[in-house]
Amino acid sequence: MAPRPLIPDSQLVFSAELAAAVGLAEAVLLQQIKGLYLHQPATRRDGLAWLHVSRAYLLQLLPFWNPRELESVCESLESLGLLCIDRQTAAQDCLLLAINESPASTAASTSQASHASASTTPAKAAAPTMATPATERKAPAAAMPRPAKRTGxxxxxxxxxxxxxxxxxxxxxxxxxxxxxxxxxxxxxxxxxxxxxxxxxxxxxxxxxxxxxxxxxxxxxxxxxxxxxxxxxxxxxxxxxxxxxxxxxxxxx
Structure with a gap:
């Protein structure tokens, strides 16, 4: 029998605040997808950064889910306006998806996209606040004001x-x-x-x-x-x- 590795698989990191707001499963998947932006190139379209991700790869990252459970979590995030999925590729193994970090202004258009399975274009969303690491630079931090001198x-x-x-x-x-x-x-x-x-x-x-x-x-x-x-x-x-x-x-x- 082959010896078991000291650390058998990768550890999951997620925000407790996000999990309390949208659900534990949704927070886990959302932050796993966000981590992919650091390693995979994204395509800018409709004001969002789109990623090609295979279902098999997502299930490899999250082995405690089966394909149906993964699809259910994706649909939940889509209904919340936090995830956009191109329905042209939804039936294939490779998903085309994008995180929407401004869901409040796009909830209506995202809801319409989830019901229009035969639509040829994904729902439009407002310009994202998330910057793609490979193509965008962070704005320089504002200089901290100097403390005022004590008057005595x-x-x-x-x-x-x-x-x-x-x-x-x-x-x-x-x-x-x-x-x-x-x-x-x-x-x-x-x-x-x-x-x-x-x-x-x-x-x-x-x-x-x-x-x-x-x-x-x-x-x-x-x-x-x-x-x-x-x-x-x-x-x-x-x-x-x-x-x-x-x-x-x-x-x-």
Missing amino acids: EPLPPDFQPSEDMLELLERFHGVPRGFALQQIEDFTLYWRERGSAGHAWQNRFKQHVQFQWARQQQETTGVDHGGQRGTGAARRTRDSSLESDLTDTSWAE
Whole structure:
């Protein structure tokens, strides 16, 4: 006995939303036919893309159906206006069919075609929304709009640093809580007088406190980083550099 393959046959993929709308069998057949557009050339006619597909091949793809069941599903899709079948070839092994993705505007003409078995032309349908991969290109996707820049808000007149910010300053930057609280008045007065709108006022307060604390430490010791007492000009230069570092708010713009 020959060993069975690990994956004995191909797997079927179908849309659950489509199956809920038109039926499970109809969704399976419709998406199998749509997949054929990727591998077989289509003929443009009457605003639709027509495919020549043999019944035997469809039954090979869908072996759980017999010929009568396949024909029944085809008729169901045709009555829904989702599938057009050229009745000239319906009696032969090779079907000439086309998916109609705009059934609402063509339901009447498709219904007439299903009753006129001796008709010489298929029912006309509106221009399809499905593009034939071999002959049509997809339109380029529209560029995503850039997000609008945040406008910011003025500093609230009753601004207070959060407890988390006070704890962060004390624990990780060595700034006593009392010293940080003493800076609220100067910080509020400075930004209220400027009338500037901004973001992240808690972080701006943190920078303000860090700067004031570092300046106090330098004024108290009067010693530069090399351990020597600096001149007034050197201290001013160092303070200017420190102020630039601690008051940089470009990240919050």
